[in-house]
Amino acid sequence: xxIKKILLAITILGLIALSxxxxxxxxxxxxxNTSFSEEEKMVYVATGSDxxxxxxxxxxxxxxxxxxxxxxxxxGYASNIQPGRYLIKAGMNNNQLVNALRSGNIPVKVTFNxxxxxxxxxxxxxxxxxxxxxxxxxxxxDEEFLAENxxxxxxxxxxxxxxxxxxxxxxxxxxxxxxxKREYERFWTEEKKEKAKEIGLNPKEVSTLASIVHKETVKIxxxxxxxxxxxxxxxxxxxxxxxxxxxxxxxxxxxQWDTIIKRVLYKDLEIESPYNTYMNKELPxxxxxxxxxxxxxxxxxxxxHDYFYFVxxxxxxxxxxxxxxLSQHNRNKQEYVRWINEQGINR
Numbered sequence: 634x635x636i637k638k639i640l641l642a643i644t645i646l647g648l649i650a651l652s653x654x655x656x657x658x659x660x661x662x663x664x665x666n667t668s669f670s671e672e673e674k675m676v677y678v679a680t681g682s683d684x685x686x687x688x689x690x691x692x693x694x695x696x697x698x699x700x701x702x703x704x705x706x707x708x709g710y711a712s713n714i715q716p717g718r719y720l721i722k723a724g725m726n727n728n729q730l731v732n733a734l735r736s737g738n739i740p741v742k743v744t745f746n747x748x749x750x751x752x753x754x755x756x757x758x759x760x761x762x763x764x765x766x767x768x769x770x771x772x773x774x775d776e777e778f779l780a781e782n783x784x785x786x787x788x789x790x791x792x793x794x795x796x797x798x799x800x801x802x803x804x805x806x807x808x809x810x811x812x813x814k815r816e817y818e819r820f821w822t823e824e825k826k827e828k829a830k831e832i833g834l835n836p837k838e839v840s841t842l843a844s845i846v847h848k849e850t851v852k853i854x855x856x857x858x859x860x861x862x863x864x865x866x867x868x869x870x871x872x873x874x875x876x877x878x879x880x881x882x883x884x885x886x887x888x889q890w891d892t893i894i895k896r897v898l899y900k901d902l903e904i905e906s907p908y909n910t911y912m913n914k915e916l917p918x919x920x921x922x923x924x925x926x927x928x929x930x931x932x933x934x935x936x937x938h939d940y941f942y943f944v945x946x947x948x949x950x951x952x953x954x955x956x957x958x959l960s961q962h963n964r965n966k967q968e969y970v971r972w973i974n975e976q977g978i979n980r
Contacts, residue, residue, distance in 0.1 A: 665724045668696040673722045676734070680716040680763060680803055687714055687734070694721060701727045710735055716763070718802035741802045746795035748923040749881075750890065751786075754793060764806040772806035782814060784837070787919035791840035794820045795925050820926075828933045832864065841916050842867075843924035843932045848877035852951050856931035862943055862955070864935045871941075873910035881921035882906035896978050947972040 674694050678687055684705075688698065695701050704727035705711050717738035721730060743761045748754040751773045752766075759766035772778070774786055784792060793813050800812060821836045829839050846860045866873055876897045882904050884890050902911040907918050940955040942962035947969055956962035 664700075664726055666696050666701060666727050666730065667694060667721065667723050667725055669694050669723060671723065673720055675739070676719045676721055677763075677802065678714065678716050678719065678734070680805075682714055682716060684711040684714060691730075695730070701730060704728060705731050708735075716803040738801055738803075740799045742797050742799055744797045745793070746923060746925055748790070748793075748795075749921075751790055752890075754790070754923070758809060762800070762809065763803045764809060768806035769809065772810045775810075778810065785919065787917075788837045788841075790844075790920045790923055791837050792817045793923065795923055825933060832933070832935070833868070834932075837919070838916055839929060839932050840924055841920050843928040844920035844922040845873070845875045845877055845910075845917075846931055847924040847928035848922050849875065850951070850953065853927045853931075855952055856928055857934060857936040858938065858940070858955065859943065859953070860928075860931045860935035861938050862940050864932075865939070865941050867916075870914070872912075872914050873916070875910045878908050878910040878917055878921055879904065881917075882908040894980060896973060896980055898980075944969045 676690055676694070678690065682690075688702070691701070692698065702711075708728075708731050710731050713735070715735065715738065718741060719734050719737050720739050721733055725733065741761060743758065745754060745757045748757060752770055755766040755769035755773060758764070758769055764772075773789060776786075779786060779789060782792070794816055796816070798812070798816065800809070804812070826836060829836055834842065842860070842863060845863065846856050849859050850856055863873055863875070865871075879897050879901050880894045883894065883901060884892060885908055886904060886906055902909070905912065907913060907915075908921060910917065938955075939957050942956040942959065942965075943953040944956075944962065944966045946952045946954045954965040954968075956965055
């Protein structure tokens with residue numbers, strides 16, 4: 634009888650212990666284990682991270698790291714770390730946290746436009762994905778890659794069509810570059826290529842001219858008209874004589890890219906540079922700016938007219954006054970020069 638009582642007691646204690654252990658396992662897996670008040674947090678797992686690095690990243694957001702560690706190891710996550718950008722939500726339990734980190738890599742929407750140089754683009758992209766600007770600029774300027782795709786370094790900016798793209802945060806510099814090349818090929822449809830051919834340009838030349846048009850006017854509705862002026866000059870064998878190319882030539886020559894130039898001087902027109910269209914009849918070697926899609930389309934669908942000249946319209950800021958003759962243009966120009974002098978803008 635005494636032995637039966639002992640066995641019964643042992644059985645009961647075992648059941649209690651089992652219940653306690655089962656409860657511990659259940660709570661470890663299914664009880665909420667987050668420690669932030671916001672609705673959600675984004676956790677970044679860098680390429681090459683080990684389990685400890687993930688734990689360190691999670692530390693501020695997980696209430697009981699011991700229980701998380703138990704579940705993570707049981708589910709094999711500790712030995713299968715995947716880099717990426719992961720969303721965790723308030724109230725998640727350990728099971729949900731591990732599942733989110735294991736298979737919930739969230740894409741980022743990468744946007745870029747208005748970049749003057751590849752270096753600027755690298756900085757912009759480097760602020761949005763894991764690859765840093767140093768790796769990106771190295772990938773952008775890689776001579777082997779450019780040669781394989783028939784681009785020079787001067788033309789390379791044309792490969793990057795400004796838009797919003799969805800990709801993973803842990804995209805490498807080379808992967809980003811290759812993705813943009815595919816987007817470039819997707820953008821330049823056979824129809825667009827045929828339009829470029831009809832106006833006597835190739836896609837890279839269209840982008841180069843579009844970069845000038847983009848810099849000349851911020852008004853999207855005016856860009857086809859400005860493009861028409863430059864196409865009139867180009868088709869008639871004139872120099873483009875575009876002020877934005879002079880400004881770019883000054884920056885390119887001096888390497889002072891942060892310089893703000895609001896007024897082009899006569900002495901600037903004589904600067905020796907392949908980008909100076911007052912000195913050279915040809916198009917610049919490549920884009921002087923990253924043209925947006927509206928500027929590219931403005932060149933492809935430029936307005937047919939008889940204008941060869943234009944100058945800023947001081948009566949309607951942002952727009953320009955167009956002229957067919959030099960005498961008419963000079964009258965318009967006098968108004969602008971008088972206005973800019975009144976503003977005290979000397980450079």
